[in-house]
Amino acid sequence: AQSVTQLGSHVSVSEGALVLLRCNYSSSVPPYLFWYVQYPNQGLQLLLKYTTGATLVKGINGFEAEFKKSETSFHLTKPSAHMSDAAEYFCAVSGGSARQLTFGSGTQLTVLP
């Protein structure tokens, strides 16, 4: 069984401030972890993924996430928020070769001028 918990359904930051979106997972097998972003009126697109190897993963648009097995976490960060980062962000987990991807409930990021 696998599940994802995203802490905070809404996060607001000022432009130029640090973005931190939290994700905790549970998986009975070594997980594959993903962050997807959804811009208004669009489908989801992949930001970054962790499968094996280096625990700090860099993605598109300056985002990165760190896999911490001891904390069962995969938090998403960006050093400096931009107005264009406003979107909904989804964390997802797949248990290795599991046939399904399980999504969290999403975090809406608002960037204030």
Added chain:
Amino acid sequence: DADVTQTPRNRITKTGKRIMLECSQTKGHDRMYWYRQDPGLGLRLIYYSFDVKDINKGEISDGYSVSRQAQAKFSLSLESAIPNQTALYFCATSGVRGTGSSGANVLTFGAGSRLTVL
């Protein structure tokens, strides 16, 4: 043209009507999925298909059916729509060949089909 195309993009219908949402892809992917998105609930898997002859129920399949007409086409049907099926529906694809096992989990999404059942 989009890699994953969903039709219709918006549909308003009445309770009891039969509705079909269609999905086609040009990615050459073998795996296709239907998800439902509701505010505060994220995406929940309805059905998925790993090839034309392999169709599986997801987390919330009750009230839905699917058909994999070809590798590139995967349609979702609501035989008798009800108001709590009002949602945003997404088709997604993923491939395995040449990508390693992790490639199977990277989804390419369509733009979504917004369904309203009155």
